[in-house]
Amino acid sequence: MPTSKVLLNVWVNRFQKPLNKQVVTIKNLSFVLLMVLSFIWGGCDNEDTSGDSYADIIMQVSETTVWESVWGSNVPMEYMLVKEPSDTEWQRLVMGSIEGFEYVQGHAYELKVRKTTLANPPQDGMNCTYRLIEILSDTQPDTPVTPEEWPEEAKFKLKMVQLTPFMYLDTPLAAPFDLLTFRILDHRDEYTPFGNPEFLQYYDSIVMSSPVMPDTYPILQRKKGDSGTSESYTSQWNSYFFEKSDFLISLKGYKDGEVKYEYTIEQIMRERDFLGIDWERGSIAVANPQTHTIYCVLDTRYEFLLTNTQQRNNTPFVEIRVAAASHLIDAEKLQRQGAGLRWLLTKYLEKTAETAASFKTLPEDASIVETYGNDTTRVALLHIEGDDFHEECYYLIAEPK
Known part of the structure; x- marks a missing residue:
């Protein structure tokens, strides 16, 4: 970048002419100096004298x-x-x-x-x-109408009614990758598995959401079309969650585009050794391990495939993959796999510099791309080259330290 002295000379030479043609006035020089100083100050907008x-x-x-x-x-x-x-x-x-x-x-x-x-x-x-x-x-937060203005029969409640932990642990606390079942209840805490409860008539839609997740999930949805009004409603639904700390879940009832009633619960989450895995107390599949599709109805960016805990070299381990997206071509699928697995890893673990020698459960044909870990767990992001029998892919192996 030209120095301020060079810039000053350029501007002075531009205005300076033989005296019989043009005289540099005080006004001209003031203008020149102002322009130079403005340039100097403008060039320093993003840094101060401390180096910040x-x-x-x-x-x-x-x-x-x-x-x-x-x-x-x-x-x-x-x-x-x-x-x-x-x-x-x-x-x-x-x-x-x-x-x-x-x-x-x-x-x-x-x-x-x-x-x-x-x-x-x-x-x-x-x-x-x-x-x-x-x-x-x-x-400001949506302000539903006050209870005095909204009839009791129009109110509803949200309740988590069942926890299915990964590894079949006996625990009352949910962890990431545990399956949670929810129900919508009426104001009397009563559940209507079939038919329509009375409160539905007061709303155009009822939507599940959380402030820490990007998507919403419709419980009730009415749409008007040329052939009339269509309606979809579910009274019970399931979801996994990718969060490891407590978060809020809300059900909001809308009428004419406005929130008329809202019910919020706090979902308690506790991470185990890694996701929903407990290396000491969890079960191990000795044969025919199942693969679980891990999805979140409030965060649909990725779905994961998680195998039951298996054992190799007397050490338990799990495999985690990104669920295939059928609409993508092979190169895009591979890129999505890497991106999804890194997103999951950086959400829960710190990057490490371990080598294959640190692991006891890696397959022989695996190539380590990166490693991650915490106090109890080490994880390898693996890349497998494609051949006549296998597609090229990325996946994770997690094992206890």
């Missing part, structure tokens, strides 16, 4: 917070859930981390903030800071 760099970004803030224990402590802290432009998932941010911004529970925000990346971050702190520039939007 910054950028003004748009940040989304969820209406929901999470409480999680700090590493090495049992004391929980409250975190906001935020998304920067490059994020595909909600990220945790300690409450109060945005200078000049006061979070109000239940509100969703779109903020313009200045993100400063620190050249020398503190050893036990974040590598960036945030300062509020402007609140672009502040969305």
